[in-house]
Amino acid sequence: MSIEASGFLPINLLTGFLGSGKTTLLKRILVDPTFADTAVLINEFGEIGLDHDLVGSVDGEMVLLRSGCVCCTVRGELAAALKELYSRRERGLLPPFRRVIIESTGLADPFPVLSTIKADPVLRHHFCAGNVITTIDAVNGLRQLDTYIESNRQAAVADRLIVTKTDLEAGCEGAALQTRLRTLNPDAPILMAADPDLDLSSLVAVQSSVSPSSSLSQSGFYCEEPAELVSSDGAPHQAAISSISLSIDRPVDWTAFGLWLTMLLNRHGERILRVKGILNLSGEERPVAVHGVQHLVHTPVHMDGWPSEDHTSRLVFILDGLDGALLKRSFEAFTPARMPQIRSAASYPIAAAQ
Numbered sequence: 414m415s416i417e418a419s420g421f422l423p424i425n426l427l428t429g430f431l432g433s434g435k436t437t438l439l440k441r442i443l444v445d446p447t448f449a450d451t452a453v454l455i456n457e458f459g460e461i462g463l464d465h466d467l468v469g470s471v472d473g474e475m476v477l478l479r480s481g482c483v484c485c486t487v488r489g490e491l492a493a494a495l496k497e498l499y500s501r502r503e504r505g506l507l508p509p510f511r512r513v514i515i516e517s518t519g520l521a522d523p524f525p526v527l528s529t530i531k532a533d534p535v536l537r538h539h540f541c542a543g544n545v546i547t548t549i550d551a552v553n554g555l556r557q558l559d560t561y562i563e564s565n566r567q568a569a570v571a572d573r574l575i576v577t578k579t580d581l582e583a584g585c586e587g588a589a590l591q592t593r594l595r596t597l598n599p600d601a602p603i604l605m606a607a608d609p610d611l612d613l614s615s616l617v618a619v620q621s622s623v624s625p626s627s628s629l630s631q632s633g634f635y636c637e638e639p640a641e642l643v644s645s646d647g648a649p650h651q652a653a654i655s656s657i658s659l660s661i662d663r664p665v666d667w668t669a670f671g672l673w674l675t676m677l678l679n680r681h682g683e684r685i686l687r688v689k690g691i692l693n694l695s696g697e698e699r700p701v702a703v704h705g706v707q708h709l710v711h712t713p714v715h716m717d718g719w720p721s722e723d724h725t726s727r728l729v730f731i732l733d734g735l736d737g738a739l740l741k742r743s744f745e746a747f748t749p750a751r752m753p754q755i756r757s758a759a760s761y762p763i764a765a766a767q
């Protein structure tokens with residue numbers, strides 16, 4: 414029986430390490446009319462949730478789980494959000510979406526997320542397993558796999574592995590990365606995000622047949638946890654990982670900011686796993702999205718407009734062993750008034766929204 418006929422709604426989990434391109438891939442999926450009837454749950458690490466703003470306005474229902482990482486602190490919230498989505502759909506308060514995509518945090522261990530869904534009797538009754546789609550950054554992926562157990566788990570559990578950033582000059586770890594991924598996960602197709610022929614429906618597609626009784630119990634979602642990937646202490650995340658959020662309520666000077674960020678990532682990129690933000694720049698109507706992953710600063714992008722009335726600049730940093738208070742002080746020390754010489758520095762290009 415097909416999933417459509419079974420009545421179960423497939424849940425796809427979009428995972429991948431910090432900054433590896435989950436939200437970018439999600440946006441690409443959601444603008445495709447084929448996926449208009451998709452409900453989306455976004456989970457973020459860090460007290461200011463930004464991804465729903467960065468995804469922008471899309472059809473479908475979007476829920477932000479912002480109080481912590483879904484694999485360790487908001488499992489109950491995830492189950493409640495899925496039940497609420499289903500209930501609103503049943504009552505006609507939402508369009509009859511036909512699939513769910515959960516975007517996890519970049520630090521999420523997929524196993525607890527998946528077992529949360531499996532263990533809940535109500536969820537088992539309405540939902541079935543879709544695919545686990547894991548993004549891997551071609552620039553930072555090998556180092557992340559070497560260093561972080563979460564990255565290994567995300568790759569090991571995937572039904573689809575999507576290598577991102579192969580279009581960047583630095584993103585040429587091809588053969589070594591593929592070999593590592595094959596060792597961790599011999600079965601999942603390895604696809605390239607930059608491939609113009611990438612078939613998005615093969616990512617969120619589900620198994621061609623499912624019996625009603627199998628629902629959430631028979632699929633790649635629930636593969637056995639590989640023993641060598643089980644962390645010894647069972648700690649949800651490495652203790653040194655922390656997040657810090659910064660808000661700035663005055664317009665930001667782009668040149669000074671760009672220089673500060675570049676210098677910061679050059680100096681401390683090993684310990685800055687991720688930075689992302691929305692900036693209100695002096696002299697700019699539209700906000701600009703900034704992204705950095707370790708030493709890599711991505712080209713900033715003009716967004717279409719402010720997602721809400723709030724025009725405050727917001728930045729989130731995920732740090733590994735770096736003191737957030739120091740970072741905050743460094744940021745506060747940066748002002749155009751205190752750094753007049755920076756005004757004449759080379760300007761950093763900003764791309765238009767894609």
Ligand SMILES: Nc1nc2c(ncn2[C@@H]2O[C@H](COP(=O)(O)OP(=O)(O)OP(=O)(O)O)[C@@H](O)[C@H]2O)c(=O)[nH]1
Pocket residue numbers: 429430431432433434435436437438464518519548576577578579580581606607687689703704705711712
């Ligand atoms: N050149 C290039 N840039 C990419 C690609 N995929 C993602 N990016 C960029 O990488 C940065 C991070 O991408 P996101 O999609 O926000 O990554 P994420 O995995 O959702 O990040 P977190 O939610 O913080 O873990 C952004 O600047 C993207 O534009 C890619 O395939 N090529």
